[in-house]
Amino acid sequence: MANTVIFDYGAGNLLSLKIALEKTGLTTSIGTTAEDLAQADAITLPGVGSFTVALKRLSMVKETLQTKVTEGTPLLGICLGLQLFFESSQEGPGDGLAFFKGTVKQLPGMVKVPHMGWNTLNIVESNELLDGIAEGTYVYFVHSLYPSPQYSNIVVTETDYGTTFPSAVAQKNIYGTQFHPEKSGEVGLRILKNFAKTIIR
Amino acid sequence: MPLAKRIVPCLDVDHGQVVKCINFLNPKCAGDPIELAQRYSDEGADELVFLDITASSEKRDIMRKYVEGVAKAISIPFTVGGGIRSVSDARLVLCSGADKVSVNTAAVENPKLITELADVFGRQCIVCAIDVRRNRTSTDGKIMVETAGGPIWFEVVIYGGRKSTGIDALAWAMDAEKFGAGEFLVTSMDRDGTKDGYDIALTRNISERVNIPIIASGGAGEPKHLYDVFTEGKADAALAASIFHYNNYPIPIVKDYLRKMGVTIRQ
Numbered sequence: 001m002a003n004t005v006i007f008d009y010g011a012g013n014l015l016s017l018k019i020a021l022e023k024t025g026l027t028t029s030i031g032t033t034a035e036d037l038a039q040a041d042a043i044t045l046p047g048v049g050s051f052t053v054a055l056k057r058l059s060m061v062k063e064t065l066q067t068k069v070t071e072g073t074p075l076l077g078i079c080l081g082l083q084l085f086f087e088s089s090q091e092g093p094g095d096g097l098a099f100f101k102g103t104v105k106q107l108p109g110m111v112k113v114p115h116m117g118w119n120t121l122n123i124v125e126s127n128e129l130l131d132g133i134a135e136g137t138y139v140y141f142v143h144s145l146y147p148s149p150q151y152s153n154i155v156v157t158e159t160d161y162g163t164t165f166p167s168a169v170a171q172k173n174i175y176g177t178q179f180h181p182e183k184s185g186e187v188g189l190r191i192l193k194n195f196a197k198t199i200i201r
Numbered sequence: 202m203p204l205a206k207r208i209v210p211c212l213d214v215d216h217g218q219v220v221k222c223i224n225f226l227n228p229k230c231a232g233d234p235i236e237l238a239q240r241y242s243d244e245g246a247d248e249l250v251f252l253d254i255t256a257s258s259e260k261r262d263i264m265r266k267y268v269e270g271v272a273k274a275i276s277i278p279f280t281v282g283g284g285i286r287s288v289s290d291a292r293l294v295l296c297s298g299a300d301k302v303s304v305n306t307a308a309v310e311n312p313k314l315i316t317e318l319a320d321v322f323g324r325q326c327i328v329c330a331i332d333v334r335r336n337r338t339s340t341d342g343k344i345m346v347e348t349a350g351g352p353i354w355f356e357v358v359i360y361g362g363r364k365s366t367g368i369d370a371l372a373w374a375m376d377a378e379k380f381g382a383g384e385f386l387v388t389s390m391d392r393d394g395t396k397d398g399y400d401i402a403l404t405r406n407i408s409e410r411v412n413i414p415i416i417a418s419g420g421a422g423e424p425k426h427l428y429d430v431f432t433e434g435k436a437d438a439a440l441a442a443s444i445f446h447y448n449n450y451p452i453p454i455v456k457d458y459l460r461k462m463g464v465t466i467r468q
Contacts, residue, residue: 013295013296013298013299013300013326015269015272015296015297015298016272016276016298016300019272019273019276019298020276023276048322048323049323050323109412112412112413112414112437113412113413114324114325114383114413114414115204116325116383116384116414116437117204117205117207117247117248117414117437117438118204118205118207118247118467119203119204119205138205138467138468140277140278142278142300142325142326143325144325160203161203161204180278182276183276183277183278183300184276184277185242185276185277186276188276189276
C-alpha cells in the first residue's frame with residue numbers, strides 16, 4: 001500500500017486532511033522526522049500554522065524532503081504548505097523551501113482578510129491535478145497571504161480576490177493549492193484523487 | 202466571479218443530539234448531528250455551525266465523539282462553539298476535526314482569550330460570536346444608530362441573553378478584531394426565533410466598521426431575508442436553523458432564489 005505522509009508542524013487539525021486522503025483510498029500516516037519522510041510514497045504539507053514556525057519544524061527534514069522530491073516522490077502543499085514552496089514570505093522571517101522562485105505576499109487591504117469562503121478557479125494551464133474539474137468550479141479558501149511566483153509557467157489556476165493570484169501551481173511531481181481540497185466537498189475529493197493517481201504504487 | 206455568499210445551517214447540540222428541530226411530523230429530523238450534517242452538506246450548505254449547549258462534566262467526551270463523527274462524514278468547513286473558555290477547550294475541538302471554534306461569553310469576560318487562541322491556532326479559525334439586543338435608552342459614549350423606531354444602540358448580551366453587559370456591540374466588534382478574531386457570528390436576540398428577518402442595521406453597522414467576514418444570525422424566516430442581509434446588511438454569510446430543519450425552504454430552493462436575484466452563490 002502506498003504510504004502518504006502528512007507532515008506535522010505541530011499546529012493543529014490534520015484530521016480533515018487525513019480523512020479526505022483516506023476517502024481517496026490512500027493509506028496515510030502523520031510524520032515528523034526524516035525517517036518518516038524517507039519511507040513515504042507521497043508527501044503532503046498541510047495548511048495549518050505559520051510560515052516561520054513551519055519552517056523551523058521542516059529544518060530537520062529539509063534535505064530528506066529535497067532528495068525525495070528530486071527522486072520523483074509526489075508532493076502536495078496545501079495553503080501554507082504551498083507557500084513554503086517559495087523563497088520567502090511577508091508573514092514572517094525564514095528561508096522557504098525554494099522549490100519555486102518567488103515570494104508570498106499579503107492580500108491587499110481593500111478586501112476583507114482573511115479571504116474566507118468559496119471562490120472560483122480560472123484554469124490557465126491543463127494539469128493532471130485538475131482532471132475532471134471544470135472552469136469556474138468553486139473551492140474553499142481560508143488565507144491572508146498568496147503566492148507570487150517569479151515565473152508564471154508553474155501556474156495552473158488563478159482566482160480573483162482583491163488581486164488575481166495563483167490558486168494552484170504544479171511542476172512535475174510538485175503540486176500546490178492555495179485552497180483547501182480537503183474542505184471543498186466532492187470537488188476537493190476529486191482533486192485529491194487526482195493527486196493519488198500520480199503516486200507510483 | 203467574486204467570493205460567494207455563504208449559506209450556513211446551524212445545529213444546536215445537546216448531549217450529542219440535535220435539538221430544537223424536533224418536528225412532530227418528521228421524527229427523523231430530531232436526529233443525530235452526523236446525519237443532519239451529511240444531509241445539509243449533500244444539499245449544498247457552504248459551511249456548518251454546531252453550538253453545543255450541553256453543560257455537564259461528561260461534555261468533553263461527548264463533544265469529541267460527535268465532532269470526530271461530523272469530520273468523517275462531511276468535507277466542508279464546520280465551526281463548533283459552546284462553552285469554549287480556554288486554549289485547551291479549543292484544542293480538543295480542533296484536534297477532533299473542527300475547522301473553527303466560536304467563543305462568546307468567555308471572550309467578553311476575558312478578551313485576551315481571543316488573542317491567545319489566535320496566536321496558537323491562527324486567527325482564521327477563531328470565530329467571535331456576539332449576541333446583541335437593541336437598547337433604546339440614550340447613553341453617553343454609545344454609538345447611536347437611527348432606525349425606523351428611533352435612535353438605538355446595540356448592546357452585547359452574554360450567557361445566552363440572560364445577562365446584559367452595557368457594552369456597545371459595535372465598539373466590541375472593533376476591539377475583538379484587533380484582539381485577533383478571524384470572523385464574527387452576529388446574532389440578534391430581538392429577532393432570534395421570530396422569522397421576521399435579520400437585524401439588517403446591526404449587521405450593516407458591524408460590517409462597515411471591521412475588515413473580517415460576518416455571519417448574520419437570528420430571524421431568518423424566508424429566502425428574501427437572506428437576500429436582504431447579503432445586500433443591505435452587507436453580511437458575508439447567513440446562518441439559519443429552523444427554515445432548514447423543518448424543510449420549509451430546503452437549501453437548494455434558497456440558493457436558487459438568491460442566484461436568480463443576482464447574489465453570487467456557489468453552484
